[in-house]
Amino acid sequence: MTDDGSVAAVSAPKMQILLAALLxxxxxxxxxxELSNEIWGSAPPRRATASLHVHMSQLRKILTRPGRPGSPIATAAPGxxxxxxxxxxxxxxFQCLLRDGRRAARAGNHERAVELLGAARSLHRGAVLDGAAAGPIVGGCARWAEEARIxxxxxxxxxxxxxGRYQEMTGVLRALLAAHPLHEAFYRQLILCMSRSGRRAEALRAxxxxxxxxxxxxxLEPSWELRELQRTILRADGAARDMQLAG
Incomplete structure (x- = not known):
């Protein structure tokens, strides 16, 4: 996005990789x-240095902003x-919001944690660096971003x-599980929300x-934590039935 509100698209794959690595x-x-390795891996072409210079020059032109001299990309040894x-x-x-949200959650300031972490998640607009090559810099960042998102x-x-926002979190978790159907932590949280809101039968189905x-x-079998949560619900259900019979 340039200062006048227009959009400058970087469509060439190699330039996308360069921009991603620099960002x-x-x-x-x-x-x-490092940049050569991002683009070509361990088998760069004979004229990789010259090609890299051409791609970088083109990228600088795209990123030059109206009314501002030069480009945000500067040459600095060794790159x-x-x-x-x-x-x-x-x-x-996102990094700052996640850090502050984590601290708030650990301190028990859950209202603030929800605010900060919700703001962090709002910055996600699909898969991070989707379609970019998986070099050490770009691929490593993409993996970190997905883990941080979870x-x-x-x-x-x-x-x-x-x-105590069980109903709200149930909806959030259903959406999360649709995207991450093998992530057990989300199942544990969903089952807990359902159980605490009095929906034990739904919790067991989950x-x-x-x-x-x-x-x-x-x-594989579910984790011990997930199985123990099921047993806790079953014990509570059995205790409730015993009280009804005793009454």
Whole structure:
């Protein structure tokens, strides 16, 4: 996005990789060897250095902003550095929100945690770096981002549960499980929400769904934590029936 509101698209795959690598390492020098490895891996072409220079020149032209001299990409031995203003990159804002949300959750400030983690999750707009090559910089960031996205969801739901927002979190968890059907932590949280809101039969059905999915897809049994949660619900259900009979 340029200063006049227009959009400058980077469509060439190699330039996309270069831009992604520079954005991930924004403010730090990325060497030519690292950038070459991102694009070509361990088998660069004979004229890789010259080709890298051409791609970088084209990328600089695209990123040059109207009314501002030069490009945010600077040459700095032994490679290049992309300079951004603080808060200009969603990735950095997400990292800060996740860090502060994690701290708030650990401190028991769950209202604040839900606010911060909800803001962090709102920055996600699909798979991170989707379609980019899986070099050490870009691929590593994509894997970290997906893990961080899952962590932010788990923390947000845990704080929502602590606040007693069982119905709201049930809807959030159903959407999460549609995207991550093998993530057991989301099943545990869903079963807990259902159980605490008095929907024990639904909670047990959710457990059986989790067990069947895990068995079918992974050939494994559910974790001890998930099985223990099922047993806790069954014991509570049995105790409730005993009280009714005694009454």
């Amino acid at each position: 991930i390492r924004a403010g730090h020098v990325v060497s030519r060897d 290049y550095v992309l300079r951004l203003a603080p808060g200009e990159l969603d990735l950095h804002r 962590e932010s969801a788990e923390l947000l739901v845990a704080s929502g549960i602590a606040l 457990y059986h769904c989790a067990r069947d999915t895990i068995r079918r897809e992974l050939g």
